[in-house]
Amino acid sequence: MRTLVALAALVLALSGCTSSPTKPVSDTPSPSASTTPTETTPPPDPGPTPKVGECHLLSFGQAVNVVGRTEPVKCKRKHTAETYFVGRLKLATKAGHVRRVDSQAAQKQARTTCAARLPKHLGRTPRELRLTLARSVYFTPPPQRAEAGADWFRCDVVVVAGPRRLLTLPRATKGFGAAPAVAMCATAAPGTTAFKRVGCAAKHAWRAVSTVDLPGKRLPSKGAVADLMDGPCGDAARESAADPLDFTWSQESPTQEQWDAGQRYGICWVPA
Structure with missing residues (x-):
């Protein structure tokens, strides 16, 4: 989390008058006292607000480590x-306090908000979007901009093309969710050392065909996950096979890290 420093108070330069020794009275008028004009500090600049439709050349690191405005x-x-999508953060609380943007x-x-709006933008249902490599990433103002009053958040769509690599996107991504480059495939069967996720437009050996919801607040054991996924994955593989009597499949359970991040489902895979 980024730590925001409190907005520093503006300091005004004040001028003062000094007294001078008593002088004999003369006919020459004494110069009147003058003051130095007060110096003012311009207000902090909150910077520009992002706009829907803007494009960005993000690296993989920038996409996963959300830092300010690119x-x-x-x-x-x-x-x-x-x-x-661009929205405004709800920073005011019912108690009259103001939240930090990194709260x-x-x-x-x-x-x-960004995750909920991505399916409609890409033209897919939330369940269909599970079988793609499209992801939503969000950005909030950097500390110095937030101190100046910036309260926006920005939703970007990215597509993971391979290990630590993002796909180059078309000119516009609205409705792009059905493109082969976005669909989730793999270089080998899940669980093997050669397994790497790639877009289905790239060379691949397996493809994701279905997902199975997993119940509970804790990640079930591997055996329990296998039992839950076996039937649904078998059915999905049968529907995808050219011969309904000759088919195979593999199933992928979420890792603990994926579960903690909100992935409460497993993925069914079939040979491509």
């Missing part, structure tokens, strides 16, 4: 992210 690039040039409540608002 500069947009022209969408006709190479880019890896597009802004599909848990503010970050949760940005994260959940």
Whole structure:
């Protein structure tokens, strides 16, 4: 979490008068006292607000480590992210306090709003989006901009093209969710050392065909997950096979890290 420093108080330069020794009275008028004009400090600059439709050339690291506002690039040039929603953070509390932009409540608002709006932007249902490599990432103002009054959050869509690599996106991503480059495939069967997720437009050996919801607040044991997924994955594999009597499949359970991040489902895979 980023730590925001409190807004420093503005200091005004004040001028004072000094007394001078008594002088004999003369006919020459004495100069009148003058004061130095007060110096004012310009208000802090909150910076520009992001706009829907802006494109960005993000690295994988920038996408997963959300830090401030990145500069947009022209969408006709190479880019890896597009802004599909811009909102305002609810920083005022019912008790009359003001939240920091890096507070848990503010970050949760940005994260959940961006995730909820991504399926409609890409033209897929939330369940269909599970079988893609498209992800929503969000950005909030950097500390110095937040101190100046910036309260926006920005939702970007990115597509993971491979290990620590983002896909170069088309000029516009609205309705892009059904493209082969977005669909989730793999270089080998899940659980093997050669397993790597790639877009289905790249060379691949397996593809994701279905997901199975997993109940409970804690990640079930591997055996329990296998039992829950066996039937649904078998059915999905049968429907995808050219011969309903000759088919195979593999199933992938979420890791503890994925479970903690909100992935409460397993993925069914079939040979491509």
